[in-house]
Amino acid sequence: MQQPTVILDAKGLACPMPIVKTKKQMNELLPGDVLEVQATDKGSAADLAAWSKSAGHEFLGTKVEGQVLHHLIRKGGVQEEEPMISEISLNAFQQKVKEDQSLFILDVRELDEYEAGHIPGAVHIPLGEVEHRAEELTRESDIYLICHSGRRSELAAQKLKEKGFQQLINVVPGMNSWTGAIEK
Missing domain, CATH: 3.40.250.10 (Rhodanese-like domain)
Structure with missing residues (x-):
């Protein structure tokens, strides 16, 4: 897997906190940087993949080591305004x-x-x-x-x-x- 630029510890956090922390950390990265999110919430893989796509980032995948999920996300370029729900x-x-x-x-x-x-x-x-x-x-x-x-x-x-x-x-x-x- 790709080497991360930054590692974010979201272990022990339940939805929506892994996404909240990921979003905050992504704001500090440059386009092309890779963030590794370490989480224990089983739903975080689907959550982060969907969030990445909707936010204009690239979800690179997940590697499982014991109880810890290692999600890799590459920061995308400038994001368009999301349609309101x-x-x-x-x-x-x-x-x-x-x-x-x-x-x-x-x-x-x-x-x-x-x-x-x-x-x-x-x-x-x-x-x-x-x-x-x-x-x-x-x-x-x-x-x-x-x-x-x-x-x-x-x-x-x-x-x-x-x-x-x-x-x-x-x-x-x-x-x-x-x-x-x-x-x-």
């Missing part, structure tokens, strides 16, 4: 869920997170699979995207927007603050 507060979303059982909810967390508890009726497609499974989704109605904190669902919404989906609403924060009914 609509957001809804978790409180407003919870009220909508209580009032309307026909909402289309897309949960983009990893399988173990989804199985630990999800909103009844939510469709599960992990962030790393959204791009390839987009055609399973409807373009005719609003899609409410949710994850643990709101960051992965924002990345998923960006991927869907690139595929022509328009009615996308990111729920912020996500399941980490959900107080409504859940299924396991």
Whole structure:
């Protein structure tokens, strides 16, 4: 694998912190520099790959050593402005869920997170699979995207927007603050 310019320690951190720290560190690098992000969060591989692509960087891959994932990202050039994704507060979303059982909810967390508890009726497609499974989704109605904190669902919404989906609403924060009914 390529030699990193800088190594970032994100071990022990859960979503969205590896991305938050990576984004901050990337701001200090020059285009072409390589950042190694060391993480223990299993979902960080899909998260960082998706974030890298959406931010104009190149995700070079992941090497696993024991419990530590070593992700390599090459900083890209000047980034274009990202298209805005609509957001809804978790409180407003919870009220909508209580009032309307026909909402289309897309949960983009990893399988173990989804199985630990999800909103009844939510469709599960992990962030790393959204791009390839987009055609399973409807373009005719609003899609409410949710994850643990709101960051992965924002990345998923960006991927869907690139595929022509328009009615996308990111729920912020996500399941980490959900107080409504859940299924396991």
